[in-house]
Amino acid sequence: MKDTSNGYVMPAAPQMKDISDGYVMPTAPQKEDQSRSPRGSTTDEEQETDSKGSTTDEGEEQRNRIADYDEKMSSLYDGVANESLAHKHCMGYNLKAAIGNVKGQVCMDAACGNGAYMQYIYDKGALNVVGVDLSLENLQVCRESHKAKEIPDAVMSYIQADLGELTLYKGGPFDLAIMGCCICYCSTQEQLLAWLRNMYNNIKPGGRFVCLNTRGALPAAKQEELERKFNISYLTEAEGGSKSFSPAFVRFPNGWQTDYFFLEANTIHDAMLEVGFKVERRAMTADPEYKGDEDLTRLVELMPYDLFVAAREE
Numbered sequence: 572m573k574d575t576s577n578g579y580v581m582p583a584a585p586q587m588k589d590i591s592d593g594y595v596m597p598t599a600p601q602k603e604d605q606s607r608s609p610r611g612s613t614t615d616e617e618q619e620t621d622s623k624g625s626t627t628d629e630g631e632e633q634r635n636r637i638a639d640y641d642e643k644m645s646s647l648y649d650g651v652a653n654e655s656l657a658h659k660h661c662m663g664y665n666l667k668a669a670i671g672n673v674k675g676q677v678c679m680d681a682a683c684g685n686g687a688y689m690q691y692i693y694d695k696g697a698l699n700v701v702g703v704d705l706s707l708e709n710l711q712v713c714r715e716s717h718k719a720k721e722i723p724d725a726v727m728s729y730i731q732a733d734l735g736e737l738t739l740y741k742g743g744p745f746d747l748a749i750m751g752c753c754i755c756y757c758s759t760q761e762q763l764l765a766w767l768r769n770m771y772n773n774i775k776p777g778g779r780f781v782c783l784n785t786r787g788a789l790p791a792a793k794q795e796e797l798e799r800k801f802n803i804s805y806l807t808e809a810e811g812g813s814k815s816f817s818p819a820f821v822r823f824p825n826g827w828q829t830d831y832f833f834l835e836a837n838t839i840h841d842a843m844l845e846v847g848f849k850v851e852r853r854a855m856t857a858d859p860e861y862k863g864d865e866d867l868t869r870l871v872e873l874m875p876y877d878l879f880v881a882a883r884e885e
Contacts, residue, residue: 650827683702703732745778786836788806856871
């Protein structure tokens with residue numbers, strides 16, 4: 572498939588949607604119970620949105636698509652992402668280190684959450700940053716945060732979208748796409764591959780994809796220690812260990828919590844290879860700038876994170 576607007580040739584992909592003039596909502600049928608809808612996937616009826624993620628009609632129907640990221644929980648997640656030791660000095664530090672040099676680049680944050688990494692990428696010199704998230708409430712947090720920091724509207728875009736829909740997002744193709752702690756919302760191998768193909772198809776040849784997974788279940792001894800020392804709760808693994816796509820859960824001290832799916836690192840690594848990426852796994856390290864009293868090194872050892880830096884070949 573060729574996008575003649577910029578001369579870049581896309582790999583073949585089924586049912587690709589081009590949203591160069593605005594986002595087209597997926598058409599999956601609505602389910603009665605959406606309390607556990609995966610963060611990057613939708614079950615609502617088809618609607619059209621513009622490139623800022625706002626609906627063209629009946630906008631209220633787009634709200635509260637994910638119970639774990641509704642208005643209240645999005646606010647709590649904002650606190651987790653900005654203030655928690657695990658996110659700020661473990662996940663955030665390592666994700667930012669992997670992002671590297673973005674000066675003059677066009678970038679996308681897939682499942683952008685509160686938009687903190689969008690802002691970081693902008694502050695590091697990116698030309699344009701696109702945030703994609705299924706939660707309209709998350710996107711609203713992004714907009715308000717960026718407006719408060721007087722970031723120019725022209726450099727930020729917000730798209731409400733299902734990451735499993737193979738779609739060419741407005742603003743792409745991208746030099747960099749990031750996905751922080753979201754890949755774990757894939758409930759099946761097929762959905763995992765769909766998300767990764769979507770990322771691959773939106774990245775320029777030579778572009779990069781930085782992805783951080785949180786496994787969401789720990790052996791009993793590690794889980795007990797993590798909860799006792801840091802008041803963070805994951806599921807306790809069953810005897811013999813968890814398997815990919817089995818249930819997972821996390822609760823942070825401020826009350827934010829979410830159900831998702833356990834994904835083994837090798838499951839993600841192999842899926843990335845299958846869709847065409849070259850993949851490097853990186854070890855998590857403690858932020859050397861942290862000056863607090865908590866045992867950050869031990870927290871990094873306990874948190875069930877997997878960091879991947881993938882590239883689409885030239």
